[in-house]
Amino acid sequence: GVDVKVMMEKSPVGADSENWDVKTKLMHYGIPVKWANPEYFLTHAKFMVIDGKEAMVLTGNFTHSFMHKNREFGIIVKDAAKVEAIKEIFEKDWNRETLTENSNPEIVLSPIDGREKIINLLNSATSTIDIWQQSVQDDEVIETLKAKIAEGVTVRIIIPSLYRASGNSTAVGELGTNSIRSLLDPYIHAKLVIIDKKSTYIGSNNFTATSLDQNRELGVITDDPEILNTLNMLFEIEWEQTIDPYDS
Structure with a gap:
């Protein structure tokens, strides 16, 4: 029923x-x-x-x-x-009704505010940015991450092998292999950002212009300590298993 x-x-x-x-x-x-x-x-x-x-x-x-x-x-x-x-x-x-605004600051909704909220989240980092991401191809995202690296923020991104996700090649070249590395198994389809180990975005947005600006995408931002503890622990484990993307 x-x-x-x-x-x-x-x-x-x-x-x-x-x-x-x-x-x-x-x-x-x-x-x-x-x-x-x-x-x-x-x-x-x-x-x-x-x-x-x-x-x-x-x-x-x-x-x-x-x-x-x-x-x-x-x-x-x-x-x-x-x-x-x-x-x-x-x-x-x-109901095929147009939604023109998203009033909840912790809901990330493309195409309404996905780009704005994700860029703002990245810019809010003061010490670390840790990311699992299938696709890192958007110019503004890449430039934002480059700027955070230049500020002294530690940026670490886990992507799939370039063999399976060759569209990430530009990001690897721009951000460098100290900041962006490949995990061969399991396949990285996740789209997750951890800021300063204290807040996280979990959702469907890839870092592409289409995903941020044209698709219906949905994600959530949370600072739940229990969730963050688990994510931070797992990221450290998987980062240790990554390899140079050019070797993947």
Whole structure:
């Protein structure tokens, strides 16, 4: 008796037809399914709202790779204001209504304010920036990170191998192999930023112009100490396992 609604990207990158089969199966079981709002280049957000009381925001798609092969993250959101904001985003997109503003400062929503909030978050760092990121290609992001390095901020970015994500080559050249390194396994599909070891962004935004400016993307900023302790510990472990991207 649970009311379930599913909204999916019609033609996700690398899997143009797979969601058609999923849509058919879900509708066979009486589950309402809509293609994502065509207002956006892609709907790349990955989230769900449960009973209107909590939300789960993810870096990964609902795929076998997400469950078994990739480095991914998710956060369970219970703060009522954040959950209500995320619910409104879903309902607006479901009803094909344009959402013109995002009033919650800890919700990152592209194309409305994703670029602004992520750049501001990076600029807020005073000591360290640690990042897991599949794609580091946006010029403003790269220039912001370069500027933070010049200020003396320690920047460390874990990316996939250049063999599997060659679009990151410019970032490697600009930021240097002391700051940006590759992890071969698991595959880095995550999109996560840790600032000064005290706050974190977890969400769907890749660091590309399309993701920041054209897609429907969703992320959350939190300073929850328990979450940060776990993330900081894992980052140190995985940073020690990275290699020079040019060797990957």
